[in-house]
Amino acid sequence: MRRTSITASCALSATVLATALAPPAHAESSSLSFETIPGSDGVDLSAISVTPDEEGPHPLLVLPAAWSMHASLFTGAASKLAYESGYQVVVYTTRGFYDSGGGVEVAGPEDVADASAVIDWALDNTGADPEAIGMGGISYGAGISLLTSASDDRVDAVGAMSGWSDLESSLYPNETINFQAVELLLLSGELTGTPGETLEHVRDEYRDGNVEPALEMAPERSPATKVDAINTNDPAVLLAHPYNDGIFPVEQIPSFYEELDTDKRLMLAPGDHATPELFGAAGLPNRVWEDLTRWFDHHLKGEDNGIGTEDPVHLQENSAGGEWATYPDWPSATAATETHYLEEPERSFSQWQPTGGMSKSPAPGWDYPIDAGAGTTAQSGTILVSGALQQFLDLPTGVSLPLVNRNRAGVWSGPEYPDGTTISGTPSVEVEVTPTTEETSLFFYLYATTRHGTGELITHKPYTLRGATPGEAATVRVDLQSVVRDVAPGRHLTLVMDTDDPRYTGESERGERVTVSSSEKSPAAVTVPLA
Template sequence: MQRIWLRVCTVLTALGTAVALAPAAPAAAGVDKSYETIPGHEDTDLSAYVITPDTDGPHPLLVFPAPWGMHGSIYVGAAQRLAEESGYQVVSYTARGFWDSDGGIEVAGPEDIADAQAVIDWALDNTDADPSAIGMGGISYGAGISLLTAANDDRVGAVGAMSGWSDLEESLYPNETINVQAAEALLLAGDLLGDYGETLDHVASEYRQGNIQPALDMAPERSAVTHLDELNANQPAVMIAHPWNDGIFPPRQITEFYSELELPKRLMLTPGDHATPEAFGAAGLPNTVWEDLGRWFDHHLTGADNGIDAEDPVHIQENSKNGAWSSHPDWESVTETTETHYLSEPRRSLRQWQATGGMEPEPDTGWDYRIRAGLGTTAHSGTLLVSGALLQFLDLPTGVSLPLVNRYRAGVWTGPEYPDGATVSGTPRAQITVTPTAAEQSLYFYLFSTNRHGTGALVSHQPYTLRDVTPDEPTTVDVDLQPVVRDIPAGHHLTLIVDTGDPRYTDESEFGERVEFGSPEEEPAHLNVPLG
């Protein structure tokens, strides 16, 4: 599986490289375009495309750091439209360590923030940019650098963060489980397309030896959530756009971060995987996220009275190819009500030839159900960059067939039918007591929408790894699954599956171990389902 995944990463990286190396579109009338070398922090040379309107200035300034592994040319299409249509001075640059920018990759460290500030300084000194109207934005790595720069530099008045992160540890080490597909993809891109800096070189070396601690040590400084006070003090206007199925930076850390921002803000959540909702817009093609981002910059940097400040700030697209849009005053309003389903003992019956539990309106306690650990089942969370894109473009979700889920290796609980359908809207939460036979074991929680035949589609998931627990002693596990807005078709059920293996993550469970699920009277096992 690891070799297959590395091949997938190589193909995806090659595709990204092709985009980055594609020749820039010729400058249109009214726009001047140049390729510059900008001195970054400590005179590290950074390559940049500079797009200048052929009109009298001063011009509001936009600075776009490139995504991880990508060249600054990736934004030229969007930058040209912003320069032509709204008169922005745009600088799109390649982050240090990648392509023809000097230095080493520092994972949005202090050097990268200082680089972004140096690019702003250069633009103010060498173009007719307006020092009172400065914005930053980008996809993925560019989003993270933009948020961190806005926390450190009060000149940045507006930010557009797309497919970014707020908490690096939560992204790559959710519930103490390594997101191995994401880690391997990022390291592979760094290997192929750049040069490691000192920090990344140390982190990668230790990670290869099984030591995750150096990565955890570097994460807080590089996470916008650590700098909330500075962001709220500087008061940039922050627009965040994020895909529901982002496999590198899952959305839970984004919704939590958004709720803690105390500044002008906007949140857009759409179907897709990492960077897939915004990729075409970066090339200058029509795109809902980039259109809203343009309006956001226009209002907060140029004072345009375009009505964006009068709209509900949270815009949600249901997680399917043609999902409906809805708007809300805040993230919490996405959930209208919450159902609590109590998990009952998995048993065989005439209708269920494999042991299956139910979801009941009242607590069902005193039972236990043991499974074998160390191997997963046919339930899984999909493949990074692929599964979310298949749902976004082809409406093909990650699926499951309950008759094929091995009950010796998973606990399965099926809820009541929704005769008229329903919409899961918010963050599902599960609680269950587990008794492992080892000090470290991994669990994977999946919420599926299934029909009466047991065929279904993944709604949400989350890993959870028990670490340094006492073997054969019960411990209660509370898990927030990833937030989602997903329609449940009429006649479908919600099904919770918990097993011990998933190819997206590392697995601390070993073959031959066991884990027991239970529902003690003092803490009944249950699932909270948010509905909209």
């Protein structure tokens, strides 16, 4: 019942966001037309073509709509790009959704071929310039745009917002099912579209507890597997992503960015899935869309607007109104790292529940058992909601550390930062764990905590041990989600590890146990990147 209500809440949140941010109606104009475009295999695609008033040729922008979204929701951005910036814009509803034909193929080869067919149509039926073609989109549209740039060398520039590079690591991070994301995608896809054969098969097997078909389809639909082809075709690529994306976790984007050899730009900002750029989709002022427009202007129109000489990595601190900082590359965002070694959780005069410290030197030789299969007050929040609250209201997911049940979790607290600090990069955790069963899920949370025990979630990550030997220690190394976050003066870092989180489908069962330990060979530690 709990997971069902969460799924309904997620779907309702998505619907409210889409409705609230629908673009205002534009005055009737012969420059905007509703079209039916033949897809790659004769499937009709519903589209909107927006043509500037001036004579062409015009650089072409093709914008595939997001998952479960209609092309009309992007009319505001399309009109702004056409009327103010002079682009021939074609935004289309991807196959299987709403009034587009065919079935939803989850960014499969059919979707990539559709994008190329839309380019063909635009070149044949509008004043589009065949020498200046860009693609862009949010979420599903971002992924399709990147995949198309790997297969169609006509694409000169790409803007991918809240997309993915690795579909498996998005929906099955560290072999843990991203439950809320999967259920939201399936439910919204069924409500607004017609599942294709691949999606039907994956969905049915998933409902039966088999994730293998989803894992088998993921590589073909992952831009990370096609990075060599993208580099060969050499489109200019802008990647924009929110830190708290609950569907496509952020850490895959910087690593993909580093593998690109093309002209490229990385923008990371506060928010949840698609929330940093949704207002821009409606044609409203928006930092991400403004930079995207400059990106297209430079690479498709040849404008010398300065974007080509700026530092390419732009990171906003993860809070409402956070400051932006720029870097020449992603590794430069981390100026130094601190390794905090985890000490044995013990009771003390100031800590009535067992709590471990953090030291500068390894602290091996301890074991700490926790009961598995039951959650604590530490959790990662709800997708779409939690990240948006942090973005707009500076309300991060919180926890009261004294209320975290130490029978079900390990808790470690470090020293205060008297002057504060900024975490910038990808924190990591290393511990030894000894499970009592072959499959056990672990959840790691890093908090900025006050002296009174109130914590603000900085980052988190799941990890599932599969095929483990019961009673035998295994070393777990986990990269948490990448982030830039200020830690206020007087606060300290707290690491929590438990075995259940409502965002994910865990494998831990009640009655099982997990023993966390630190050994000479593998001392338990958390490594923190600092700006």
